[in-house]
Amino acid sequence: xxxxxxxxxxxxxxxxxxxxxxxxxxxxxxxxxxxxxxxxxxxxxxxxxxxxxxxxxxxxxxxxxxxxxxxxxxxxxxxxxxxxxxxxxxxxxxxxxxxxxxxxxxxxxxxxxxxxxxxxxxxxxxxxxxxxxxxxxxxxxxxxxxxxxxxxxxxxxxxxxxxxxxxxxxxxxxxxxxxxxxxxxxxxxxxxxxxxxxxxxxxxxxxxxxxxxxxxxxxxxxxxxxxxxxxxxxxxxxxxxxxxxxxxxxxxxxxxxxxxx
Amino acid sequence: xxxxxxxxxxxxxxxxxxxxxxxxxxxxxxxxxxxxxxxxxxxxxxxxxxxxxxxxxxxxxxxxxxxxxxxxxxxxxxxxxxxxxxxxxxxxxxxxxxxxxxxxxxxxxxxxxxxxxxxxxxxxxxxxxxxxxxxxxxxxxxxxxxxxxxxxxxxxxxxxxxxxxxxxxxxxxxxxxxxxxxxxxxxxxxxxxxxxxxxxxxxxxxxxxxxxxxxxxxxxxxxxxxxxxxxxxxxxxxxxxxxxxxxxxxxxxxxxxxxxxxxxxxxxxxxxxxxxxxxxxxxxxxxxxxxxxxxxxxxxxxxxxxxxxxxxxxxxxxxxxxxxxxxxxxxxxxxxxxxxxxxxxxxxxxxxxxxxxxxxxxxxxxxxxxxxxxxxxxxxxxxxxxxxxxx
Numbered sequence: 001x002x003x004x005x006x007x008x009x010x011x012x013x014x015x016x017x018x019x020x021x022x023x024x025x026x027x028x029x030x031x032x033x034x035x036x037x038x039x040x041x042x043x044x045x046x047x048x049x050x051x052x053x054x055x056x057x058x059x060x061x062x063x064x065x066x067x068x069x070x071x072x073x074x075x076x077x078x079x080x081x082x083x084x085x086x087x088x089x090x091x092x093x094x095x096x097x098x099x100x101x102x103x104x105x106x107x108x109x110x111x112x113x114x115x116x117x118x119x120x121x122x123x124x125x126x127x128x129x130x131x132x133x134x135x136x137x138x139x140x141x142x143x144x145x146x147x148x149x150x151x152x153x154x155x156x157x158x159x160x161x162x163x164x165x166x167x168x169x170x171x172x173x174x175x176x177x178x179x180x181x182x183x184x185x186x187x188x189x190x191x192x193x194x195x196x197x198x199x200x201x202x203x204x205x206x207x208x209x210x211x212x213x214x215x216x217x218x219x220x221x222x223x224x225x226x227x228x229x230x231x232x233x234x235x236x237x238x239x240x241x242x243x244x245x246x247x248x249x250x251x252x253x254x255x256x257x258x259x260x261x
Numbered sequence: 262x263x264x265x266x267x268x269x270x271x272x273x274x275x276x277x278x279x280x281x282x283x284x285x286x287x288x289x290x291x292x293x294x295x296x297x298x299x300x301x302x303x304x305x306x307x308x309x310x311x312x313x314x315x316x317x318x319x320x321x322x323x324x325x326x327x328x329x330x331x332x333x334x335x336x337x338x339x340x341x342x343x344x345x346x347x348x349x350x351x352x353x354x355x356x357x358x359x360x361x362x363x364x365x366x367x368x369x370x371x372x373x374x375x376x377x378x379x380x381x382x383x384x385x386x387x388x389x390x391x392x393x394x395x396x397x398x399x400x401x402x403x404x405x406x407x408x409x410x411x412x413x414x415x416x417x418x419x420x421x422x423x424x425x426x427x428x429x430x431x432x433x434x435x436x437x438x439x440x441x442x443x444x445x446x447x448x449x450x451x452x453x454x455x456x457x458x459x460x461x462x463x464x465x466x467x468x469x470x471x472x473x474x475x476x477x478x479x480x481x482x483x484x485x486x487x488x489x490x491x492x493x494x495x496x497x498x499x500x501x502x503x504x505x506x507x508x509x510x511x512x513x514x515x516x517x518x519x520x521x522x523x524x525x526x527x528x529x530x531x532x533x534x535x536x537x538x539x540x541x542x543x544x545x546x547x548x549x550x551x552x553x554x555x556x557x558x559x560x561x562x563x564x565x566x567x568x569x570x571x572x573x574x575x576x577x578x579x580x581x582x583x584x585x586x587x588x589x590x591x592x593x594x595x596x597x598x599x600x601x602x603x604x605x606x607x608x609x610x611x612x613x614x615x616x617x618x619x620x621x622x623x624x625x626x627x628x629x630x631x632x633x634x635x636x637x638x639x640x641x642x643x644x645x646x647x648x649x650x651x652x
Contacts (some may be wrong), residue, residue: 052585060585061615086651087618088587089285102512104464112394114369117469121512125542125550126583174543230548250357254464255405255412259355261320 027147027163034187035142041217043069043247047239052130055231060085062128068139069247075099076139077252081260082128092260094252095120097139102172108257115257124174131203131225131234133174136194144168145178152184155191159184170197186210188218196229203227214243286315286330289649293432297627297640301436303429308338314348326353330398334388339431342388348398360405365398368416370460370471372508372517373534375575375593376558379504379519381475382458384422391433391569391624391638397422411463418456421478424495435637440492445485446478447499447526454478454499470507475500479525481564498525514539523562530562536575544580552579569635572598586612600630613648620647 050062063083068076075097082091090110097103103120123135145165152161160181167173179193188210196202208222223236250256291310299306312334320326330349336342351364368382377393382401389395402417426439448454456477463470482495504521515538523530536556544551554577558570565571575595582588591608605625612618622645626638 054585058585085587085612085615086285087612087616087649089651102510104510112369113367116372117464117508117510117515119510119513119515119540122540122542125540126548129548129583129585129587248357250407253407255360255407259353259360261318 023149024147026149028142030149030161030163030182030187031142031145031147031165034182034189035140037187037216037218039070041070041214042244043067044241044243045245045247046219046241049237049239050128050130050132051235051237053233053235062088062130067245067247067251069249069252071096075103075141077249078139079252079260090260092257094254094257095138096252097141099141099143103138106254106257108260110258113258115254121172123172131227131232132236135173135175136205136225150179155181155183158190160190161187175202186218188220200229202229211241213241217243283318284315285318285652286313287649287651288313289647291648292646293643294646295432295641295643297642299432300637300640301434303438304432304434305338305430308336308342308430308432310334310336310342316349324354324356326355327351328353336431339388339428341425341428342431344388344425346386346397348396350398351401358407360403362401362403362405365400366403367396367398368403368414369396370473370504370506371519372469372506372515373519373536373556373558374538374554374577375536375556375595376519376534376570378532378534378558378560379473379506379521381473381480381502381504382416382418384424384480386425388425388427388431411461414458414460414462416456416458418458418477419453421452421454421456421497423452423497424480424482426495432641432643433638437493439484440487440490440494443487443490443492444482444495444497445487446497448478452478467510468507469510470505472505473503475502475504479523479564481562481568483564484567498527500525513541517556525563528563530560530565532558532560532562532565534558534570548583550579550581550583552581553577554579567634569595569604571634574598588612597630597633600633602630602633602635603628604635616651618649618651620649621645622647 045067047065050064052060062085065081065083067079070076078095080093082088092108094106095103105118105120107116107118109116123138124133127134127137145167148164150162150164152159160183163180163182165178165180167175174196175194176197176199177195180189181191182188183190190207192205193201194203203225205223205225207220210218210220212218219241221238224233226233289312294307314330314332316328316330318326318328328349328351332348333345334343347365349366351362351366354361369380371377371380383396383399385393386395386397399418399422400420404415406413423441423444426441427434429438446452454477458473458475460471460473477499479498479500482497484493485496487494500523502521502523507518509516517537518535520533534556536554538552538554540550540552542550556575558573560568560571573595575593578592580590588611593606595604607623608620610618610620624643626635626642629635629639
């Protein structure tokens with residue numbers, strides 16, 4: 001009864017905001033549901049090739065392995081291991097993502113056998129010289145964005161929900177807003193547009209074929225990030241995902257960094 | 262080379278091997294070109310050198326592995342700088358929550374960028390460079406325990422590695438060639454004195470820290486004139502050293518502190534290094550990152566008398582271009598607060614292709630005061646070209 005009254009009061013005082021709330025509420029609900037469908041995987045390991053293309057079409061490749069452990073009640077723990085180019089072979093990034101506050105990140109430098117805690121506050125920097133930033137590749141926590149439902153529209157052969165995401169802490173993001181297309185059936189991200197801090201369209205991400213794992217998990221096998229401002233693009237090709245590989249918390253201990261293979 | 266093949270043959274024919282032997286490594290070509298003529302008799306002007314660093318890796322089971330990494334450098338000017346070392350050579354047993362290492366390994370402790378004050382397990386390979394980042398392999402038995410409340414790392418170090426110094430033909434040395442073959446030790450067991458160390462480290466939210474106690478042979482020598490040979494020889498004290506390293510990672514800032522307290526029979530000294538690091542992503546509207554580093558070091562141990570760092574301020578700028586070649590520029594400025602000596606270093610590194618990189622380093626040492634420990638290097642400003650091939 002009391003809530004109804006409060007809601008009524010809001011309706012009377014600021015009707016415009018209530019509609020915004022509804023769009024926000026719906027956007028948030030979709031984001032929460034999409035995140036839910038991406039969870040309960042336990043752990044996985046995957047190998048990928050990252051192809052960097054310059055404006056002139058020159059290519060260079062990186063081989064990367066990823067190990068991810070789902071943490072109930074907080075962000076995932078992940079390990080990113082670089083296999084090529086050979087000069088960065090053995091370099092590894094350990095990341096504990098958090099729903100609240102900055103992530104904890106350590107970088108392992110094999111030449112010095114040094115584990116260095118690095119800052120994760122500003123995620124707008126380039127990942128390995130690619131068009132992906134740390135923000136694009138890290139685990140996206142629902143709590144860190146304000147969502148708004150824009151519309152439902154056709155996307156390829158499917159129908160998509162179109163959401164707008166606005167980073168809550170603008171100083172920690174390279175974007176003023178992200179437009180995200182999720183298919184209405186499985187809530188898989190099909191496409192995203194990133195707008196820079198000045199509001200201009202900066203990059204477009206498109207997902208390739210999705211594959212189903214464990215009977216309920218959809219993972220893209222290819223991702224293409226095109227930067228409209230510098231003419232460069234980066235393609236990520238994933239090999240088979242392995243789920244339930246038996247990874248535990250201990251595999252993500254920072255002392256394990258120098259023993260990685 | 263024969264030895265390498267023999268080693269490879271032994272691993273490949275190991276009866277219980279379930280995984281193939283992995284071999285990787287790097288071959289590097291170096292040229293150091295000095296701007297000025299050498300100051301001291303016997304020194305050659307420039308030098309060229311070739312180094313190989315190979316790693317043989319064999320996994321026997323999920324928890325047992327063998328890693329062997331020999332290193333060899335051959336130098337055109339300095340016979341001392343032509344040297345071999347076993348960087349790594351150990352068996353590792355690593356069940357889930359602990360690790361046992363038996364053999365030669367390298368361990369790094371510390372947080373600051375310019376000086377590595379608290380790093381003590383391995384001897385510095387001074388022949389490789391003045392930055393103290395190259396280390397000699399240290400024989401050890403190491404037990405690492407991982408607990409929910411942190412890590413405890415225990416070391417028994419049965420054999421001490423003496424420091425080697427540039428020979429007669431080498432630059433970057435003082436007027437007198439150090440007679441490192443006749444080093445003297447406080448302990449009658451000399452380099453076979455068993456040293457020990459224990460370190461506790463943990464991470465709590467924004468804080469990463471470690472604290473250790475080391476008892477044994479000082480890694481840094483004092484110098485004396487031998488009454489027998491009348492040469493300058495290194496003298497290694499027995500010490501007890503307590504060290505601390507802390508880093509606070511707050512927002513974009515890294516705040517760092519290293520501190521130590523060192524006792525020997527003749528000296529009680531303190532040292533500390535503190536500083537910050539801040540990175541600006543997408544600097545100047547480009548994809549580049551700009552890192553700014555500021556550090557100060559104070560060291561009043563008796564061995565600091567011979568060190569480049571005792572009361573110095575260091576400032577560094579690192580530009581990571583974030584191109585596909587991973588191009589990086591590094592500018593370092595070091596200033597002594599006592600005598601105003603200034604040294605400058607400039608570094609450019611980039612990738613040539615998937616298996617080769619190059620590096621150009623310039624060190625400008627001519628503004629160093631005559632009375633500074635590094636004053637002997639005033640004529641030794643150099644340009645270093647390095648080409649590294651990975652296999």
